[in-house]
Amino acid sequence: MDDHIADALSRPALVRTGDGIACLRFETMKVVSAMAAVRHLLDRGTVTEGDTLVDSSSGIYAHALALACHRHGLRCHIVASTTVDRTLTAQLSILGATVEPMPPTPNLKLDQNRRVARVHEILRDNPRHYWMRQYHDDIHYLGYRVVADLLRRELGASGLTVVGGVGTGASTGALATYLREHDPSVRLVGVQPFDSVTFASDHVHDPEIIIAGIGSSIPFANVDHRLYDVMHWFGFPAAMSGAVALLREHAVFAGLSSGAAYLAARWERREDPTRRVVFIAPDTGHRYVEAAYTRHPEAPSPDSLAPHPVTSPADMAQPWSRMPWNRAPAPPRAAAHPARAAS
Structure with missing residues (x-):
């Protein structure tokens, strides 16, 4: 029996979703990383019971950090994106978190920049608060070791391809890092939206971009670009197609990044049927009901879609592009200061 719901939410389900394809399905994925990161900070004495942890979030991390703080007797302050809905805001408040919503903005790029700027203001006025730096500190890799162990037990590491939204790099980067300790040939396929600086898609604009959490308008220091073998970029229609499919x-109800990862996983399996593919579904589809799921009759058939093959990010095109990344370093605009190494 678990002592706290966060312990249960840290464990994903592994579901077969086709020949040679499996879905690593979380209800709230970042619980596993937030719990391990907070436990690590407490064990080192970096924070103590009663301290306040602060960060910005578009949704999943806010819930994860609030749960970890509730579990360990810490305070939580969230600078919330405009994508955080009333349901999640109510949960965070009842869990004891301070939720500071950002005012509406014309696009998510401005929203993200303003959230980070607001975190710096909070830290200036409250020097005892601890910034979790979910975008910059690779302490968030730690919790995924147990998930990598699960994949190795259930699927083996040999001949395995991992597919998932890049976001801060913690989930996909950590899984590849830990799996490659046993088999360096494990392949890592990243999924990004257009309009993200992380893998140089910021020149391709998507007016309907709502794939929150897997892209960025600012450099993320804990994304290690040299871990990724292939990149897929998705626009809203293709991601909706994958989620509905x-x-x-x-019967897996998941977010838009999960839909994008599902299409990418199907393609990678088709490209090399000798490899088994596992893709990450980091959250449920509830916050995308109005924007995507109620529009399911508009979703194109997955079989009608194929990625536009590119050899340079400059050549990518909507609604879906694919490029071998070949473990190359960060593009110039995505380069950031090195992440603080987790011990």
């Missing part, structure tokens, strides 16, 4: 074909 995942629910229709396998």
